[in-house]
Amino acid sequence: MFDPTIFDNLKVVFEGALYDLDHDRRLLVSGREDLVDLAAMARQFRMQVRKPDSEVYATLILKSGLIDFAGELRSVRTADELPGCELEIHFQLPAEKAARAVENERHLQEVWGEVASSRHELSTVLMADPASAGKNGLHVAEPTIPGHYRISLRFRSKIDEDNITDVEPLLQHLVATMEFLDEAE
Template identity: 50%
Template structure:
């Protein structure tokens, strides 16, 4: 048996809270990854969710931790100004057709998340490299992704913030769905 790390404790709390929201019918969990990268000795935990009905957006919560975090926590060996913890990233994948709504979505994301996370908007579009085929075929719709990179690591001191954070996560998902369905 081992002593759970910061990452382990946070993972259990996030996972339990998300499954509670799924059981309450507020979200639908559509994916779960619990990965260990043996090359870098890092870990990541990803849960993918969407609204139960008429979903146009897929949202993901990712918690990650590195070997440096693990070693500094267990062996109390620290790099200068490094404290052990986990990184949190939230992302929202929408159809590319929602790009024109990006100013309204950015306003929401900056108001809700701007103080604690960097908000990054990305547009990913497939294209046909062959000019002859490009003219003949319509390319499928691409993707518009909004990613929140939290500015600092989190640890057990943030466990009480998990449920309110997930409430904001769901509110953001609902805002995206409202904007997408009002077009």
């Protein structure tokens, strides 16, 4: 038997809480990844969710690396940093919702500003299916082909088992933020 790491404990709590929201039909789990990077000796857990009947997706990402594992298991410390996990939340929306980026950022600052920093990105499609291009070569997409609008929240501090009681309120804020982003027109 082994002693689970901070990462393992947090992953189980987040996963269970997100599946509870799925069971209650408040969110729908649409993707799950549990990744191990053997080259960097790092782990990453991702769960993607969306609101029913919505084009707004959120991906919760939990990360931990070798320094955190060594710090936890062997009490190795670097620069007085305690071991833990990094947490990120990415919201993906239709591109047209980027027109409300300033209002979205105000909302994010009210809800998440003390604990996370945000970044807004807009992608566009420049080339539509190059494989289907005719003998005349590649075709540049019309500017009307939408991309997507992505908002990334990166939490300023690592989290650990002391933050397990914060998972439920954090996910309630996630649901409320998704509702705000979906209703914004």
